[in-house]
Amino acid sequence: MSHTRTQKVKIKNANPKVLEDAVDMLCKLIPELERVQSIRGYGGSRSSLRKGAIAVKHHNSRYGQQIYLNEKGEIVISGESMDYETTKFLTSQLKQMYKTKATQMSLKKMGYKTQTQYDHEKKKIKILAMRG
Amino acid sequence: MTEQFLIEIEEDGEMFVKTSGFFGNACKVAGDKLKGLLSKLGVQVETEDIKPTDEYYREQSQREIQTTQQ
Numbered sequence: 001m002s003h004t005r006t007q008k009v010k011i012k013n014a015n016p017k018v019l020e021d022a023v024d025m026l027c028k029l030i031p032e033l034e035r036v037q038s039i040r041g042y043g044g045s046r047s048s049l050r051k052g053a054i055a056v057k058h059h060n061s062r063y064g065q066q067i068y069l070n071e072k073g074e075i076v077i078s079g080e081s082m083d084y085e086t087t088k089f090l091t092s093q094l095k096q097m098y099k100t101k102a103t104q105m106s107l108k109k110m111g112y113k114t115q116t117q118y119d120h121e122k123k124k125i126k127i128l129a130m131r132g
Numbered sequence: 133m134t135e136q137f138l139i140e141i142e143e144d145g146e147m148f149v150k151t152s153g154f155f156g157n158a159c160k161v162a163g164d165k166l167k168g169l170l171s172k173l174g175v176q177v178e179t180e181d182i183k184p185t186d187e188y189y190r191e192q193s194q195r196e197i198q199t200t201q202q
Contacts, residue, residue, distance in 0.1 A: 106169035
């Protein structure tokens, strides 16, 4: 049965640049995830892709997914025939990465140098920021 | 002295912030500034709990001693 599963990462007024960086970080950290550079050959109908959406593909999932900002500025993850576990996994990870990138950017604006570590075991991000 | 932030972001998005190297209330001011910048990027942070460290109390008492001596 074919269907589209859509899930929101509830961050209102999300910043498109931070979202781009968060998706890049997500793809670097999760080997099963691949950022699709071109929408050509992307699973499902191309017409269902939103303009400016970021396409990602999870190797365990037959079809790809798209990540975009809706009119309210919320992050939306949507994909055709996506399994529940993949959507849930992507949603929680993206929220964590978005917060990480937003925190790094804010600390840099405040004049701090940052070092970031990802604890794979605890699935936790650690940011150390120093100034002076 | 080097000002430091150690921030942990959990899988569910919960954030823990620990600061060191700040003098007195400066850590709270810096924390509020960080919250403001995060808010502009769509990340709303609500402070649930603040626990001053031993370092904070040491600095406070040192400051009180200095004020008394003056």
